[in-house]
Amino acid sequence: MNKFLVLVIEDDAPVRNLITTTLKTHDYRYLTAENGENAILQVTSHNPDVILLDLGLPDMDGVEVIKKIRSWSNTPIIVISARSEDTDKIDALDAGADDYLTKPFSVEELLARLRVTQRHFAIMKQEKDNDAIFENGDLKIDYAAGCAWLAGAELHLTPIEYKLLCLLSKNMGKVLTHTYITQQIWGSSWENDVASLRVFMATLRKKLESGPAGKQYIQTHIGIGYRMLRVE
Ligand code: CA
Numbered sequence: 363m364n365k366f367l368v369l370v371i372e373d374d375a376p377v378r379n380l381i382t383t384t385l386k387t388h389d390y391r392y393l394t395a396e397n398g399e400n401a402i403l404q405v406t407s408h409n410p411d412v413i414l415l416d417l418g419l420p421d422m423d424g425v426e427v428i429k430k431i432r433s434w435s436n437t438p439i440i441v442i443s444a445r446s447e448d449t450d451k452i453d454a455l456d457a458g459a460d461d462y463l464t465k466p467f468s469v470e471e472l473l474a475r476l477r478v479t480q481r482h483f484a485i486m487k488q489e490k491d492n493d494a495i496f497e498n499g500d501l502k503i504d505y506a507a508g509c510a511w512l513a514g515a516e517l518h519l520t521p522i523e524y525k526l527l528c529l530l531s532k533n534m535g536k537v538l539t540h541t542y543i544t545q546q547i548w549g550s551s552w553e554n555d556v557a558s559l560r561v562f563m564a565t566l567r568k569k570l571e572s573g574p575a576g577k578q579y580i581q582t583h584i585g586i587g588y589r590m591l592r593v594e
Contacts, residue, residue, distance in 0.1 A: 368391065380501065441462040520565075537587055538588055
């Protein structure tokens, strides 16, 4: 039995059934809620490990549900939304959601998102004991010393590139929006900051992918933001 308990918040019965059938087949435990009010009640009484949240709920805006949950809980939230709700998706990530799935999605996609979240969760727990050194594939960061290495060779990063790398690594597996990143780096999120971000991210990626293995560490989510991938 998978120890993870998933709360499925979805008012659309066919979609809800697709999700719960998938979870059941893959030995996840699950709970369901059809509206925001019931969802919040379920979170407080059952403390799930992962929350799958449809943004279009009948009684409450999904972003409001995230804000309410985030006021007391860090439980990973994966947002499920229709493609037409792209700005809502960004608001949801900024409100504290961890990841998103766009409708219509495949069962494989859903399972992959759940695995990313579970890994992220396990890594976060691990890092509580050892949070000064970060390791992912060939990448190593010493936060205290302010240095980063790739396959043993020191990476020569500009201060902004280094800040970006730290921000992404501390949120590994999580999609960070342009707004969130520019706020963290520059304290603002003007259009110019987003344009600068694209440039710094391109140079950072180039340096990270220059290693002997040429692995991809940063994934671009067009129109949304960036995520650091777990590299084996
Ligand atoms: Ca809905």
